[in-house]
Amino acid sequence: SYALKRNPLIASLTDTKALEKVLKSDCNIIILIQSDICTLKDTVDRIRKTDKLIFVHLDLTKGLKRDASGVKFLSEFIGVDGIVTTHTNLIQVAKQYNLLTIQRIFILDTASIKQGIKSINSSKPDAVEILPGVVVPHIKKHLKSLSNQTIIAAGLVNSEDEIQHILKHGAQGVSSSSLNLME
Template sequence: MEKKILVKNNPIIAAVRDVSLIEKAVLSPVETIFLMSGDIFTVEHCVEESRKNNKSIFLHVDLIKGIANDREGIKYLSKKVKPDGIVSTKNQLIQAAKKEGLLTVQHLFMIDTQAYENGIRNISTINPDAIEIMPGLMPRVIREFYEKIDCPIITAGLIKHPNEIREAVDAGAHGVAVGAPELWDLDYKNY
């Protein structure tokens, strides 16, 4: 699978929660950025900055203001803004993005067994390019997902220490999205 979502050298993904941090994210050693804030006026700049610095960028469309959460909003992003892909909890947005040629990350909240089972079903039906599960501090669940699904796993949420990143990767996570800018600069290979 030769997709841009697959991080090659660094599993840390910069989860940018404030567009003012885009400069720090693009200058960090991360390969991929998940933009989790902004609006119709700022996303284009964030994508351009990412491109200039050879970073992949995914827009968490559920959190971007001024972009309709429908097929037309996804089409606008695909044609005008041109991110590498989207992150969303919504099945219909994942499907629309796939039709527009964008990479897709299905965001799942693992709050209980029912959410876990629904997540497995959705993944097999929607077929996203990757999944992002929250919270990220669940090595056993990461291992179980890794054994049951055939797409990269990204974990996120509540990760504060380098050893937690290592635990998630060791359990089978392909990437770990972290919001703490001080973790974006970690030399992953040396911790």
């Protein structure tokens, strides 16, 4: 939460070729998306030299199983600060390893909003990442029941104007892989 107050933009890194640019950015949080277990430790070690928080999207990491051993591996051997996942059970496992947790939910319709809120109230992650992020202002009234969770908007957010609109209408952070927003 403090890191988002300093800068609400989160860098979602989908390609390690962009790592240097992200490391030089003002973002305080980096989410490693589509990382590879073979290069993950080196990437995390490079980020660790900064004061940025490091999250790994567990569901999208190549070579890493989405189970308790995968979470333990990220915590004890890789040294991440937290995980991103759609899996409620992995939120609980991550908490056992004192990792920060972001639960990702996809908003497709009213039913997915209700199911997402039910899932979040069950798992109680530190933050909720809502995709696509541009829907956050439209579902603001539904998000009021998530008063204890930090709301992060992600996906289809491509401009500074969109970021400001989303932050004014329900989100505390915006996650983007758009490098032009990192400048």
